Amino acid sequence: MTDPFPLFLTLSAQEGRTLPSDLFNKQMHILLGAGVTWDRLNPDLRAAFLLGYYLGNVRNGGHSQFMWNARNYYDGDPKQFLDWAMEAAERYEMPETLRIMRDVQAWMAENPDEAAIQTGFTPHVSPALKPYNAALFNAGTLDEATWLASVNSLPEAHAQTFLHMKGYKKGYVRFPAIFSDIEELRLLVSFASVVIVADDTFEEEVKAAVAADPHVKAARLAALLTDMKQALPKPATCAALALLSEGAHLPTRQSCVRAQPKRATLCARAS
Structure with missing residues (x-):
């Protein structure tokens, strides 16, 4: 704690x-x-x-x-x-x-x-x-x-x-x-x-x-990502997550590619 x-x-x-x-x-x-x-x-x-x-x-x-x-x-x-x-x-x-x-x-x-x-x-x-x-x-x-x-x-x-x-x-x-x-x-x-x-x-x-406070910052980022995930279509969400990604806890470029094969270039460009 x-x-x-x-x-x-x-x-x-x-x-x-x-x-x-x-x-x-x-x-x-x-x-x-x-x-x-x-x-x-x-x-x-x-x-x-x-x-x-x-x-x-x-x-x-x-x-x-x-x-x-x-x-x-x-x-x-x-x-x-x-x-x-x-x-x-x-x-x-x-x-x-x-x-x-x-x-x-x-x-x-x-x-x-x-x-x-x-x-x-x-x-x-x-x-x-x-x-x-x-x-x-x-x-x-x-x-x-x-x-x-x-x-x-x-x-x-x-x-x-x-x-x-x-x-x-x-x-x-x-x-x-x-x-x-x-x-x-x-x-x-x-x-x-x-x-x-x-x-x-x-x-x-x-x-x-x-x-x-780093814990508050992390909670604020998690809340932001949750809001984005709910508001954006999946391909756009992958792109946004890739832009914000600072660690392995967020979706990888590969997972975005597999989820949306026709939009793979979107995630690749964003990363």
């Missing part, structure tokens, strides 16, 4: 003037949107990202919405997403959330046909999922004193920025006091594999790293 991508942060995020988690989510969207495979992502960061993905979807539109988005966003699989998200929930010691996630996984396994048609919109919202939705709104929350103690155990600059970004006022915690938010920030603050970049070049630096 190749090395995973590092975490890119800006200097202001490293020093606590902004929240690292904001940049973390932006980086993950860039990587996944560019075709970086899930196995290339750092497993800890992947788990934290998908825990937030799961919680955000369920709190917005219930488990039905989560199942729909997990199938259609980044070519995902709800069961696999939950497997990775549960790794984070377990590490963050969120037993209530973890129990709900396991119950939902069991429901999906027992009702595969119904799970496959969930969209978050009527009529494709299973009533059986509603108790899990309700339970998650109260799971993984803390009382204010415990929440503040956990926040203040972070580095001071990050703690103050976190409180400011959450709009915290004494006697009031904005809905809800989610433990995972704090623990995700703690993970990112302590993460070792970090590339520090300028604030105004963050997106460009991440995109440049993706563009330079």
